[in-house]
Amino acid sequence: MYREFILDHYRNPRNFGSLRGATNSASVYNSLCGDSIQIQLRLKDDKVLDARFSGESCAIARSSGSLLTEYIKGKSKKKLINLNKAFMIKLIGIEISPVRLKCLLLPLEALRKAL
């Protein structure tokens, strides 16, 4: 599970921090472990111009947030609303156990809430 690719995103998460001039934001919480993820977006004409995420979380949730925020930049709201579990599994590209699925999906949940 902890391949170098994941660990790289964990150690150096892309788009980690807070965003100035955010238009949309949301915070979600994993009741299983107490982790939380915040996401901030800057939208213009229904397009994501910029995105940041933050929060205390495990390697899976953090890598997932890193990959997701990279992916969504420049994409339209219409497209992003349809992202699902299968997409996230493909995006992270590793086998995820059922318990850790919640960690993987946490950033997506935040994104949906923010949109």
Next chain:
Amino acid sequence: MLNVPKIKIAFPLVKNNPDLVYLDSAATSLKPKTVIDKLVEYYEEYGVNIKRGVYKLSERATQEYEQSRRLVAEFIGAQSKDEIVFTRSATESLNLVAYGFGRAGISESDEIVVSIAEHHSNFVPWQVLAGETGAFFKVIDITDEGYLDLDLKNLDEIITKKTKILALSYVSNVLGTVFPIKKISEAAKKINPSIIIVIDAAQAVPHLPVKVQELGCDFLAFSGHKMLGPTGVGILWGRRELLNAMFPFQYGGEMIQKVAIEGTTFASLPDKFEAGTPAIADAIALKNALSYLKQFGLKNIYEHERKLLAYAKKLLKEEFKNKITIYGPPSIQDKGGILSFSFGKIHPHDVAAVLDGEGVCVRAGHHCTMPLHRRLGVAATTRASFYLYNNTSDIDRLATGLQKILSVFK
């Protein structure tokens, strides 16, 4: 000294997973063959319903079930087997008291006191009861070392004449602290003789000698599955006069004396609290778990766990220095076999996942104690917990696994 290699053989799961190191007994224990055999014996030889049957098989099942109750009573030093109620779990036992007792006698002018270290099952029912009745909900803090933040000489700062219920755990499932329940009970009853003391002994009865008469509490709850028994059966012990005065928890079959259109009268103890068909096989097989534990003696099991704890603390401190933060009292004299820790900045989920890859089972998360974790200033911890089938080589494997984590997350 426990002969651990011999004990391990008695647990089929260990035999079937020879490389596995199980350090999650605080969540649930493994089951010895004798317990599993007893479950099968019930289903294969006399697997019928209890109480109602007049035929011999039903009598046999009833006898086995009631004998189990007798053994539980003996195990915790209860005066009578009628004071032992079989429930589904420690959680249900605690809810039974909150519902049955709370509805009978809590009002706006009362106080309910718990500690911040409680498992959610001994926190939320009381919080909700207080919310519904308007009673004042007081939460005892802990010290930074993991003791209850109270001074027995000045307990009246917390416990007053208005305190109806004091609900505390005997052993914390995260800090491992063994709280001085006997002394607290004595002091609390001196301040308020009519206070009701409810003890969550889910982490105590499996690991150390518990005698309810000596403890001075009024109710005691625990789970069979954490003490080598099957899942699905919990125990509530309560003082007879209190159980008699309480509302039943559920209504239906088995718990009645007479039902008529005009009204219903309820059965006497303990049937009053056992509506419907219980987990018969599980309750019966619990008996074998108790006998198995008794052959070693709870005192010896407790000593064994504390030795493991001392060994683990020393080893992990030596190997990982200030990378590891261990929660709970520094002195093992005040602890049971529970070791919760933070490991650098590495998330407990990641710690547990890498350890799993190394064949070591530990728990990661808030362990159903969110208020406590908030108090500790962390969202989650990693917990290793020990039982009679663990030995120092299991702990060596834990240390090796933690080394692996350092190399993965370097």
